[in-house]
Amino acid sequence: MNWNLFGHNLAITCLKKHTDPEIIRHAYLITGPEGVGKRTLALAFVKTLNCTRPKQADEFCGECVTCRQIDAQNYPDLTIIAPEPGKDLRIEQIRSMQQTLALAPYQSPYRVVVVLNFHRATASASNALLKSLEEPPSRAILILTADAAENLLPTIASRCEVLRLRPEPVEVAAEGLEKQFGLTPELARRYAHLTSGRIGASLNLERDPQALSVYEDALEALEEMLPAKYRERLIGVDALLKGKQTPREVAAVIVPAWLTWWRDCLMANAGADVPLVNLEHQTQIKKTASQLEAKTIQELLEALEAALGQIDSYVNARLILENLALSMPRFGTN
Ligand SMILES: [Zn+2]
Incomplete structure (x- = not known):
């Protein structure tokens, strides 16, 4: 098991390398369909950057105060923004995020902002975000998630390290849901099929x-x-x-x-x-x-x-x- 995630090994291997301060970049773009695990991957990366008790450098423990704060989204150096349900991501949200991003980190080496579903950003919000990519504040990391890089301004994707997540083959997903997440074989198979192999979406059906x-x-x-x-x-x-x-x-x-x-x-x-x-x-x-x-x-x-x-x-x-x-x-x- 890699970062407690199922699948996405290429993206995890890449992000593990990027936990090295010499390699880490200012901006990441994680793409893939709804429920494939984009947000979970982003948070795993943030945990790895900040965990206080990792078993090894590119892992996180999942149990220390920091890991738990990140999971609960109340870690002081992490901000998550998303469009409101059924709405676009607005320029005001980007502007206030930029003010946060410009602050020096409070306790961690980096200040991280995660922007979920960036494909729902208005044109003016996209343009506003470009500024953060062109002149990133030091010690700031921006992680965007979106359904597909092709649906964003090309100038945004080109300034990010792009990680593309794909659903697992249905049978592989079903096995993962059963073995790793404890679903019954019947439910695991049904949910894996209904979501075409998206683990996050399957777990959401379970919950x-x-x-x-x-x-x-x-x-x-x-x-x-x-x-x-x-x-x-x-x-x-x-x-x-x-x-x-x-x-x-x-x-x-x-x-x-x-x-x-x-x-x-x-x-x-x-x-x-x-x-x-x-x-x-x-x-x-x-x-x-x-x-x-x-x-x-x-x-x-x-x-x-x-x-x-x-x-x-x-x-x-x-x-x-x-x-x-x-x-x-x-x-x-x-
Ligand atoms: Zn930890």
Whole structure:
């Protein structure tokens, strides 16, 4: 186990080297989809820089006062800022962060500011942040997280050490959730599938019934769309996008959830003796599977997998969901 994290070995190896004062940089950018572990990695780096009782130089103990303060986010030399739920990251937040960053550290060698979800920064907030990257205060470290470097100003990414985090393969994630985090094999497998291998998002499903209900809603929306006319399907997509989250955040839930449903459908179609991920939906899944050719399901799975790869890029997330909704086969009313 590396920094008590599961996976992300390349990024951890890189950051471990950067705990050396000769190598450390003023700015880091950690990218990857929601729930992949960006914030956890950032905090592990901060703990390693500050831990008072590390077993070795590039580790942290997780138990000393400093480690616990960092975990609780009340360490004096660490500031974390993030956009408010459903809102952009505003220039005022960046400006006040810059005042903090300019202060000399209170007890640690560095003053660290973590800015979460920087892809939600307004243009003026992005420009304001550039100043900190161009003229970084001494002993200050800025760690940004974002969904993809491509969604930021190129001048920002180019001034940061960029660490790209990717989800684990689903089976690897399931094993990790079971062995490292103690989930039952059934739940580990279900959550790993629902989140397409994102460990943080899986653990969030374990902790927060509300988060799990979002996936349930996605599956119900899918089942309602199957017998619906195309126009009604588009209305269904509209309804999914009505909440506070951005289309991309919604798509990051919907697409993996729909993928699990259709993978189950393919298994049922093949009569495979594998437990379904969405056991509670097995009646509808089996019924659908019995009415479709394997080829149709496979094509749909390919479209869903392609969509999953597009979510973090420039592609319009609403368009992704609409295309998927329209490409699902339609069944007569039952
Ligand atoms: Zn410690």
